[in-house]
Amino acid sequence: MSEFCKNKKGMMFALSAFFLAITILAGSFAYLFAGTDITQEEDPSQADQQDVSQPGDGDGDDGEEMPPDEPEEEEEKPVHYNIPSEMRGVYLTPGTDFIATGDTSESTIRAEIDKAITDAKALTMNAVIIDTTYKDNVIYQTRNAPELSSEFDIMGYVVEKAREAGMYTYAIFDASFYDRDKGSAVSGMLAIGAGTINSLTENLREFAEKYAVDGILLDGYINKQTPESYSMYTFVGAAMGYDNFMRETPQAIVATASKTLRKYARGTQIGLLADAVWENDSANEEGSATKASFTALGSGNADTKGFLTQGLVDFVAVKAFSATTDTAEPFEEVVKWWSGVAREVGVPMYAVHASDKVCTSEPGWTAQDQLVRQVIAANDIGGYSGSIFNNLKRMVEDPKQATTTLVKYYNEEVVAEHILTELAITKPENTSFTTNEPVVTFTGASDPNFPVTINGETITTDESGYFTLTLDLKGGENQFTISHKDKSISYSIIREIEILKDITPMGSITAEGSMSIQITALAYEDADVYAVINGTTVNMSIQEGVVEESERDSSYKMFAGQYTAPAATGDVQNLGNIVVYAQWQGQEKSIEGASVKVNKKAKIE
Numbered sequence: 001m002s003e004f005c006k007n008k009k010g011m012m013f014a015l016s017a018f019f020l021a022i023t024i025l026a027g028s029f030a031y032l033f034a035g036t037d038i039t040q041e042e043d044p045s046q047a048d049q050q051d052v053s054q055p056g057d058g059d060g061d062d063g064e065e066m067p068p069d070e071p072e073e074e075e076e077k078p079v080h081y082n083i084p085s086e087m088r089g090v091y092l093t094p095g096t097d098f099i100a101t102g103d104t105s106e107s108t109i110r111a112e113i114d115k116a117i118t119d120a121k122a123l124t125m126n127a128v129i130i131d132t133t134y135k136d137n138v139i140y141q142t143r144n145a146p147e148l149s150s151e152f153d154i155m156g157y158v159v160e161k162a163r164e165a166g167m168y169t170y171a172i173f174d175a176s177f178y179d180r181d182k183g184s185a186v187s188g189m190l191a192i193g194a195g196t197i198n199s200l201t202e203n204l205r206e207f208a209e210k211y212a213v214d215g216i217l218l219d220g221y222i223n224k225q226t227p228e229s230y231s232m233y234t235f236v237g238a239a240m241g242y243d244n245f246m247r248e249t250p251q252a253i254v255a256t257a258s259k260t261l262r263k264y265a266r267g268t269q270i271g272l273l274a275d276a277v278w279e280n281d282s283a284n285e286e287g288s289a290t291k292a293s294f295t296a297l298g299s300g301n302a303d304t305k306g307f308l309t310q311g312l313v314d315f316v317a318v319k320a321f322s323a324t325t326d327t328a329e330p331f332e333e334v335v336k337w338w339s340g341v342a343r344e345v346g347v348p349m350y351a352v353h354a355s356d357k358v359c360t361s362e363p364g365w366t367a368q369d370q371l372v373r374q375v376i377a378a379n380d381i382g383g384y385s386g387s388i389f390n391n392l393k394r395m396v397e398d399p400k401q402a403t404t405t406l407v408k409y410y411n412e413e414v415v416a417e418h419i420l421t422e423l424a425i426t427k428p429e430n431t432s433f434t435t436n437e438p439v440v441t442f443t444g445a446s447d448p449n450f451p452v453t454i455n456g457e458t459i460t461t462d463e464s465g466y467f468t469l470t471l472d473l474k475g476g477e478n479q480f481t482i483s484h485k486d487k488s489i490s491y492s493i494i495r496e497i498e499i500l501k502d503i504t505p506m507g508s509i510t511a512e513g514s515m516s517i518q519i520t521a522l523a524y525e526d527a528d529v530y531a532v533i534n535g536t537t538v539n540m541s542i543q544e545g546v547v548e549e550s551e552r553d554s555s556y557k558m559f560a561g562q563y564t565a566p567a568a569t570g571d572v573q574n575l576g577n578i579v580v581y582a583q584w585q586g587q588e589k590s591i592e593g594a595s596v597k598v599n600k601k602a603k604i605e
Contacts, residue, residue, distance in 0.1 A: 079266045079267060080267060081214070081215075081267065081269050081314065082168060082214040082267075083168075083214075083269070083348065084126050084127055084168050084386065086126075086385070086386045087126070087127060087348070087350045087385055087386025087387060087388060088124060088125045088126045088127065088386060088387060088410065089125060089126070089127035089128065089129050089168070089170065089350070089386070089387070089388040089389070090120050090123065090125045090127075090128060090129065090355075090388065090389045090392045090395065091128075091129050091130075091131055091388070091389065091390045091391060091392060092113075092116055092117075092120070092128050092129070092130050092131065092158060092392060093131045093391070093392070094131060094133070094134035094139055094148075094154075095134055095135070096391070096392075096393050097112065097113075097116040097392050097393060098112035098113045098116055098154075098158075099112070099134060099139075099148075099154075100112060106149075106151070106152040109152065109154060109157075110157060113154075113157055113158055113161055114161060116392060117158075117161045117162055117165050117167070118165075119392060119396050120165075120167070120392060121165050121167070123392075123395055123396075123403065123406075123407055124407055124410045124411065125167070125389075126166075126167055126168060127167055127168035127169070127170060127214075127388075128158070128162045128167055128168075128169060128170070129170045129171075129172060129217065129317075129388055130155065130158055130159075130169065130170065130171045130172065130213075131172050132155060132171055132172055132173065132174070133172075133174050133177060134148055138155075138177065139154040139155045139158075140153070140154075140155035140156075140171075140207055140210075140211065141153050141155070141156075141210075142202075142203045142206040142207050142210070143202065143203065143206060144199060144202070144203065145203050155171070155211060156210075156211065159211050159212075159213060168214045168215075169211075169213040169214050170213060170214060170215040170216070170217055170271070171207070171211065171213045171215075171216050171217065172216075172217045172219050172273060173204060173207065173216050173217065173218055173219065173257070174219050174220035175200055175218060175219065175220040175221050175253045175257070176219075176220030176221070176222075177220060197252060197253070197256055200253070200256070200257070201256055201257070201260050204216070204257055204260050204261070205260050205264045205265070208260075208261055208264065208265030208268050209264060209265055212265070212267070212268065213268060214268065214269065215268060215269035215270070215271050215314070215315065216257075216261065216268055216269070216270055216271060217271045217272070217273040217317055218253070218254060218257050218270065218271065218272055218273060218313075219273040221249075221250040221253045221254055221302055222250065222275070222296065222300035222301070222302050223246055223247070223249045223250050223300060223301045223302065224299060224300055224301070225242075225246055225299075225301065229246060230242065232245075233245045233246070243301070246301035247301045247302070247303060249301075250300070250301060250302035250303070251303065251306075251307075254272070254302075254307045254312050254313070255310075255312055257270060258270050258312040258313065269314040269315055270312070270313050270314050271313055271314060271315045271316065271317055272304060272307055272308070272312075272313045272315075272316045272317070273317050273319065273352075274296065274304045274316050274317065274318050274319065274338070275294065275295070275296045275300065275304065275318075275319055276290075276292065276318060276319055276320050276321065276322065276329050276334045277290050277292035277294070277295045277296065277329060277334065278295060278296050278297055278303075278304050278305045278337075278338075278341075279295045279296070279297045279298055279305075280292055280295060280298075283295070283298055284297070286305070287337075288333055288334065288337035289333050289337075290328060290329050290330070290333060290334065290337075291327070291328040291329075292328055292329050293328070304316075305341055308341055308342065308345045308347065309341075309344075309345055311345070313347065314347055314348075315342075315347050315348040315349070315350065315385075316338065316341075316342055316347065316348075316349050316350070317349075317350040317351075317352050317388055318334065318335070318338045318349065318350070318351055318352060319352045319390075320334045320335055320338075320351045320352060320353065320354075320374075321352070321353075321354035321357070321390075322334065322354075322364070323357075323362075323363065323364020323365055323370055324364065324370065324373055324374060324377060325363075325364040326363065326364055331374050331377065332377050332378075332381070335349075335351050335377070335378050335381055335384060336381050338383075339381050339382060339383030339384045340382075340383060342383050342385075343382060343383035348385035348386075349383055349384060349385055350384075350385055350386050350387065350388050351374070351378050351384065351386075351387050351388070352387075352388045352389075352390055353371060353374055353375075353387055353388070353389050353390065354390055354391075355371060355389040355390055355391045355392075355394050355395050356390055356391035356394050357370075358370065358371055358394055358395075358399055358402045358403075359399035359400050359402055366486040367485045367486030367487075368399065368400035368401060368402040368405070368450060368485060368486075369402070369405060369419055369447065369449070369450065369485055370402075371389075371402055371403075371406055372402070372405050372406045372409050372419055373419065373420065374387075375387055375406065375409065376409070376416050376419060376420065400450070401449075401450065405419065405449050405450070408449070414449055418447050418448055418449060418464070418465060419447055419449060420447075421445060421446060421447045421465055422447075422484075422485070422487055423444065423445075423446050423452070423482065423483075423484035423485065423487045423488075423489065424444055424445045424446075425442060425443070425444040425482065425489055426443050426444055426445075427441060427442065427443040427444075428440065428441075428442070428491070428493075431489065431490065431491050431492070432491070432492045432493075433493060433494070434493075434494040434495075434496060435473070435493060435494070435495055435496070436495070436496055436497070436498040436501070436556075437473065437495070437554060437555050437556075438472065438473055438495070438497075438524055438555050439470050439471060439472050439473055439555050440470070440471055440473055440478070440480075440491075440493055441468065441469070441470045441471075442454070442467070442468070442469045442470075442471070442480075442482065443466075443467070443468045444466070444467055444482070445464075445465055445466050445467075446461055446465040446466075446467065446484045447465055447484070447485065448461055448462070448463055448464060448465035450484065450485050451484070452467060452482065452483070452484045453482070453483045453484070454469065454471070454480055454481070454482050454483075455479075455480060455481055473493060473495040474495065475495055475496075475497045476494065476495065477492060477493070477494050478491075478492075478493045478494070478495060479491065479492055479493075480493070497587065498589070499523055499524050499527050499582045499583075499584040499587060499588075499589050500521060500522070500523045500527070500529070500580065500581075500582035500589040500590070500591055501521070501522050501523075501556075501591070502521065502522040503519070503520065503521040503522075503578075503580045503591050503593045504518075504519070504520045504521075504593070504594075505517070505519070505578070505593060505594040506593055506594050507594050507595075508594055508595045508596075508597070509594050509595075509596055509597075510596075510597045510598075510599060511565045511596060511597070511598055511599070512565070512568065512598070512599055513565060513566065513567045513568025513569075513598055513599070513601065514564060514565060514566070514567050514568075515564070515565045516562050516563070516564050516565075517562070517563045517564075517565060517578075517596065518560060518561075518562055518563075519531045519538060519540065519560065519561050519562075519563060519578055519580065519593070520540075520543070520558060520559065520560045521540065521558075521559050521580045521582070521591070522556045522557070522558060522559070523556065523557065523559050523582040523584075524555055524556065524557075524582070524584050525542070525555055525556070525557045526584065527559075527582045527583060527584040528582065528583045528584070529541075529559040529580065529581070529582045530561070530580075530581055531561055531563070531578055531579065531580045531581070531593075532578075532579050532581065533563055533575055533576065533577070533578045533579070533596060534566070534575040534576055534596075536563065538561040538562070538563045539561055540559040540560060540561035540580070541559060541560070541561070542557045542558065542559055543557075543558040543559065543560040563578075565596070565598050566598060568598060568599060568600060568601035568602075569598075569600060569601055570600055570601055571600050572597055572598065572599060572600045573597065573598040573600075574595075574597050575595075575596040575597065575598060576595065576596070577592045577593060577594065577595045577596070578592070578593035578594055578595075578596060579591070579592050579593065580593060
């Protein structure tokens with residue numbers, strides 16, 4: 001222990017943890033219940049409002065008896081929250097959507113914010129989620145906060161323009177930003193004491209009262225385990241258990257923030273920006289059917305599920321950044337689990353989608369329909385209340401029309417069943433084969449919202465996405481790759497050129513004088529076909545009538561011609577063999593058929 005105490009950082013962490021365990025709640029709640037209560041004026045102009053009664057929002061003097069002659073306190077009025085019937089939110093991020101260039105003048109920032117709001121509205125978004133931090137500063141103006149600009153209130157302007165556009169306004173409030181020991185603390189571990197909690201609370205209160213956003217999303221409460229944190233635990237907190245020791249800070253942050261808003265900004269919702277997985281079911285039977293490497297409870301010591309069940313938050317926004325095909329954190333499983341928890345508690349659950357990954361090499365995100373597939377899947381889950389997209393810039397870029405399709409879906413201009421259709425080829429059945437056919441026909445189905453290409457060339461599909469295309473085959477190997485969304489099917493087709501086959505008659509035949517002999521052959525449809533026998537040329541043409549099943553979808557056609565044998569004589573006539581010839585594209589082939597004899601003339605006695 002003496003070695004540990006020699007280390008100044010270790011001593012700072014130890015004292016911080018000690019005061020955290022003993023005074024964190026007392027100090028923060030003392031601040032909350034000090035001063036005059038401020039009544040938040042409701043905004044009657046918002047279309048969707050919800051009455052919420054907040055339990056336990058009194059002055060905190062439940063333990064004292066009121067004098068008999070003192071009147072009872074008036075019952076608090078219900079709170080009115082501005083809540084969208086369906087959340088369609090998008091992040092506005094400093095450094096990406098505004099303050100995005102080297103020009104940080106007020107006029108430039110205003111123009112960038114104006115454009116971002118316009119872009120968001122054009123994408124049918126009804127809410128903006130404002131990231132309030134930029135590098136080591138914040139874009140809002142409160143006491144003791146490291147303001148990016150003391151002259152131009154960037155946050156105030158964003159809120160103003162969003163409201164002018166008729167949009168709901170939400171702000172992300174990062175608790176870890178108020179870790180006063182952040183510069184010396186180990187990454188991922190919060191070294192927050194009661195004084196820092198009070199600083200966070202003061203700024204949160206002032207922020208909420210000043211900007212009156214519709215909701216505040218609390219972030220930055222994760223507290224990862226580190227060797228240093230365990231040293232603190234053994235030094236001051238061993239009696240409470242290591243897990244409890246590490247979970248004190250996240251619990252205190254969320255509880256204090258909840259109390260702050262419900263006391264001083266009662267019209268502002270307190271929301272939780274949660275990681276995708278609370279806990280895997282392999283570690284906790286109440287967890288989700290996931291295999292996440294990071295979990296809020298196990299890795300971050302934040303009982304995010306508990307924050308909901310304790311009634312500390314009014315909604316939850318879940319960072320469901322994985323794809324629908326992800327095996328460790330399947331998007332649908334994440335949304336389904338959190339929607340179930342939120343529905344039991346009675347609060348909205350919003351899915352935060354990783355729109356920054358659209359059409360990138362991230363696993364599961366190469367397809368341009370991944371984002372809209374997620375929204376379609378989420379809409380079928382009870383308890384889901386809408387979506388938030390984490391990157392406006394990427395959505396505006398509209399890679400491979402991914403955003404366009406999402407907007408069409410929101411506007412009911414596309415059919416969900418079409419979007420869920422993957423590339424399927426019904427003909428040919430095999431992807432590798434040898435054929436004598438001069439052409440190949442591809443028949444299949446696709447999503448009509450996105451193009452189908454063969455060897456990079458876009459082909460035509462009907463309004464339902466079905467297509468049929470016939471392509472020529474050259475002699476030898478032919479390769480084709482059909483691509484649609486993130487799926488490709490490749491074919492290797494070897495063509496052996498055989499312009500003529502299957503002639504009749506074969507063997508040997510004996511005919512009577514002047515008898516008609518039919519000659520047939522299978523040849524390419526556009527070939528020139530004829531037969532020669534006994535020096536006579538027999539023209540052959542495509543035979544009309546019933547087509548054999550084997551000839552359907554084939555480039556071979558049945559050619560036929562009639563040969564009339566010479567009149568009988570007193571001797572047997574040997575006419576030789578029938579030879580069928582076919583000429584096609586400069587190539588010629590012949591096949592020898594039956595040998596023909598004509599019987600001698602019968603004697604009449």
